[in-house]
Amino acid sequence: MAFFVSSASPAAHLPFNKIFGKKWNQLCPGYSTRLRAGPFCLSKLRFSTFASPAMRSAGEAAPETSQADQPPPPMFSWPHNKRPRVCILGGGFGGLYTALRLQSLVWPEDKKPQVLLVDQSERFVFKPMLYELLSGEVDVWEIAPRFSELLVNTGVEFFQDRVKQLHPSDHWRTNGPKQSSCGGTVLLESGLFIEYDCLSSSKTIFQHSGSGLLVIFESPSDIIPPYLWAARLVLALGAETKLDVVPGALEFALPFSTLEDACNVDNKLRALEQRKFGKNSPIRVAVVGCGYSGVELAATMAERLQDRGIVQAINVETTICPTAPAGNREAALKVLSARKVQLLLGYFVRSIQRISDVEASADATGIRKNQDIEKCNSEKYVLEMQPAEKELKGQILEADLVLWTVGSKPLLPELEPCDKPHELPLNSMGQAETDETLCVKGHSRIFALGDSSALRDSSGRLLPATAQVAFQQADFTGWNIWAAINQRPLLPFRFQNLGEMMTLGRNDAAISPSFIEGLTLEGPIGHAARKIAYLIRLPTEEHRFKVGLSWFARSAIDSVAWLQSTLTKVLSGS
Numbered sequence: 001m002a003f004f005v006s007s008a009s010p011a012a013h014l015p016f017n018k019i020f021g022k023k024w025n026q027l028c029p030g031y032s033t034r035l036r037a038g039p040f041c042l043s044k045l046r047f048s049t050f051a052s053p054a055m056r057s058a059g060e061a062a063p064e065t066s067q068a069d070q071p072p073p074p075m076f077s078w079p080h081n082k083r084p085r086v087c088i089l090g091g092g093f094g095g096l097y098t099a100l101r102l103q104s105l106v107w108p109e110d111k112k113p114q115v116l117l118v119d120q121s122e123r124f125v126f127k128p129m130l131y132e133l134l135s136g137e138v139d140v141w142e143i144a145p146r147f148s149e150l151l152v153n154t155g156v157e158f159f160q161d162r163v164k165q166l167h168p169s170d171h172w173r174t175n176g177p178k179q180s181s182c183g184g185t186v187l188l189e190s191g192l193f194i195e196y197d198c199l200s201s202s203k204t205i206f207q208h209s210g211s212g213l214l215v216i217f218e219s220p221s222d223i224i225p226p227y228l229w230a231a232r233l234v235l236a237l238g239a240e241t242k243l244d245v246v247p248g249a250l251e252f253a254l255p256f257s258t259l260e261d262a263c264n265v266d267n268k269l270r271a272l273e274q275r276k277f278g279k280n281s282p283i284r285v286a287v288v289g290c291g292y293s294g295v296e297l298a299a300t301m302a303e304r305l306q307d308r309g310i311v312q313a314i315n316v317e318t319t320i321c322p323t324a325p326a327g328n329r330e331a332a333l334k335v336l337s338a339r340k341v342q343l344l345l346g347y348f349v350r351s352i353q354r355i356s357d358v359e360a361s362a363d364a365t366g367i368r369k370n371q372d373i374e375k376c377n378s379e380k381y382v383l384e385m386q387p388a389e390k391e392l393k394g395q396i397l398e399a400d401l402v403l404w405t406v407g408s409k410p411l412l413p414e415l416e417p418c419d420k421p422h423e424l425p426l427n428s429m430g431q432a433e434t435d436e437t438l439c440v441k442g443h444s445r446i447f448a449l450g451d452s453s454a455l456r457d458s459s460g461r462l463l464p465a466t467a468q469v470a471f472q473q474a475d476f477t478g479w480n481i482w483a484a485i486n487q488r489p490l491l492p493f494r495f496q497n498l499g500e501m502m503t504l505g506r507n508d509a510a511i512s513p514s515f516i517e518g519l520t521l522e523g524p525i526g527h528a529a530r531k532i533a534y535l536i537r538l539p540t541e542e543h544r545f546k547v548g549l550s551w552f553a554r555s556a557i558d559s560v561a562w563l564q565s566t567l568t569k570v571l572s573g574s
Contacts, residue, residue: 076116076194079157084113084485085231087186087196089163090411091119091147092127093470094236094450094477096539099156101478111485113232115155116194118186120162122146123259128467128501129534130262131300134269135506142547144259150539162189163237166412168424168443184233184445196233232445232481235412235432236474239451239465242407248352252381253288253404256297265403269301272400273308283309286383286397288349289405290315292324295332296503297403302339303505311341312397316348316388321502323464324512327520328502331510344397346389352402355380408465410451427454436492438477447480449473455493463495471537472496501530 078085086102088095099117107113126143133140147158165187186194241255254268255261272283283305287298290313302311313320313336320336320343321329336343383397410430425433425441431454433441438453440446450470455463463469472495480490499513509526511533513519521529531551538544 073193074191076159076192078114078116080114082110084111085196086113086115086234086481087194087232088115088117088234088236089166089186090234090236090238090450090452091117091121091124091158092236092238092450093467094238094452094474095119095234096124096147096150097471097474098234098236098447098449098477098481099151100154100539101475102481103154103156105478105482107482108486113481113485115157117147117151117156117158118161118163118188118194119147119158120160121259122148122160124150124539125259126534126538127257129503130256130259131296131503133262134266134297134300135304137506139550140259142550145539145543150543154540159188161192163187163411164189166424168233168446184231186233196231232447232484234477234481235440235446235448235452236450236470237411237452239408239410241404242409243404245407246349246351248381249288249349249402249404252352252354253402255404256293257408265401268401269304276308282307283401284380284399285309285311285401285403286381286399287311287313287403287405288383289313290317290320290343290345291405292321292500292502294403294405295320295336297405298341299332299335299339299504299508301403302336302341311339312344312399313341314344314347314349314383314385314397316346318345318389320345324502325500325520327512327518327522328500328510331520331522331526332502332504335504335508344385344395346387346392347385347395348388350384350386353382353384355382355398408451412452429454437480437490438473438493439480439490445484447477449477457495468498469495501526501533503527503530 086099088099095117099115102113102115123144123146129138129143132138132143147160151158163186167185167187184196186196188194239257241257241261243250243253243255254265256265269283276283285301285305287294287301290298294313294315298311298313301309305311319329320332324332379400381399381402383399383402385395385397387394412424412426412430412432424443424446427433432446432448432452434448434453434455435441436455438447438449438455440448450473451465453463453473455473457463473493476491476493482488483490497514499511499515501509501511503509507524507527509522509530511521511526511529513521520526535544535548535551538547
């Protein structure tokens with residue numbers, strides 16, 4: 001039995017109140033008459049509705065409208081009606097590798113899930129090797145293959161879109177260990193709904209978000225099939241660089257965390273190289289942040305520009321890579337010093353402005369006060385730096401290119417406004433709090449991993465948001481989904497630190513494996529070991545074979561070119 005009640009005004013609830021009376025609070029404790037729940041596919045139901053008095057003129061009889069007058073929202077059509085559903089949001093290390101892990105497991109024929117992967121980009125990006133795009137060591141297809149190519153023989157369905165809203169359904173109710181029975185859905189930016197979950201219970205309440213109509217079902221076990229009980233949602237949306245913390249950073253600084261970011265930096269650098277070719281004025285590059293990303297970027301830029309540029313790296317700490325192993329940090333300092341990278345340690349950037357804007361608006365600053373504005377390049381920027389240490393003085397820095405590597409924010413979708421039991425538990429950084437099995441706390445059918453997850457180790461510290469952590473979490477998430485669907489116990493996640501790696505240029509890197517204390521591989525040996533390690537971690541066997549063959553051919557060509565160059569120098573010297 002089903003009733004429709006408009007939530008446009010209290011008077012519209014009269015038919016409902018006459019039917020249920022005092023049982024309303026018992027049915028939905030803690031909720032007002034304007035209950036908000038996830039949207040539900042109405043095409044499976046047939047019923048009549050009551051129109052709100054506010055929607056018709058005074059004295060007009062309440063017309064009975066059919067379901068056709070309220071078209072259901074567009075819903076994603078799952079291929080199979082009797083198999084569990086797994087919806088994975090985000091196609092980075094966490095999302096893609098979870099999908100591949102699910103396909104590699106052995107499933108009973110009737111329990112093998114249908115997997116949908118949603119990502120805003122058409123390509124998976126192997127982010128630790130974005131720096132090689134700037135140095136010219138790799139091609140785009142090698143580190144950023146298309147999802148359609150990676151998933152062609154896997155059974156995983158890929159959908160390119162951006163997540164807009166999440167309507168979770170499996171929150172724990174406050175009055176006992178009963179679970180809500182709302183239909184769990186994901187709303188995409190294109191307007192498409194993906195119904196990943198729909199639970200059965202004695203009483204179910206839905207609201208159509210487009211029309212604001214409440215739907216109350218009683219005993220809907222014949223409507224909601226049991227195969228949906230095993231549905232799972234995986235949050236692996238990653239993170240983006242946080243640029244809005246400093247005035248001017250959003251407008252003038254370039255981040256470096258996605259394929260689009262890397263292409264933008266490369267294009268900007270090419271334009272600067274062409275404009276300043278043959279001139280005495282060097283290209284000035286300011287890298288904000290000296291963590292792993294900032295140091296790798298500074299080393300790569302310095303190697304590419306050589307004598308044609310000046311690279312300056314800014315960090316609020318008094319050292320670079322403060323959390324890195326000592327061997328990696330020392331190797332990085334050695335390379336940065338050899339390439340004449342200027343380290344400005346103990347400073348934080350207070351603001352970024354374009355020089356033309358500064359000169360036109362305020363001569364009081366004293367910046368380039370006596371020079372002709374027309375001679376200034378409008379693409380130059382001024383960084384005002386504030387000291388973090390008392391003994392330091394403030395500085396003004398000029399740059400042709402500002403690269404920002406400080407801070408990040410998770411890309412968890414905004415939730416539709418609803419009561420607290422519907423919300424995901426987020427920490428202050430916007431990450432979902434998870435238990436040791438990687439399930440979101442209070443949501444037994446939602447997993448979160450990578451940048452979307454706030455998981456602590458045995459000492460209580462948050463796990464770092466690195467590719468290594470996400471890769472290992474994907475393996476556990478895939479297994480725990482298998483265990484949940486097959487009614488097996490879930491495994492607690494235990495992170496195993498295998499060591500840390502960083503690139504320092506075309507033929508330079510540093511690796512500190514955790515299983516050999518004090519060992520650091522540097523230079524060409526470290527570079528070769530890093531590339532081999534990442535080759536093994538590429539998503540599929542077919543892609544690994546293609547990339548390995550390409551790298552081998554490129555190395556052979558480079559070796560022949562180096563040999564010819566060496567012989568030429570020897571012969572010319574003799």
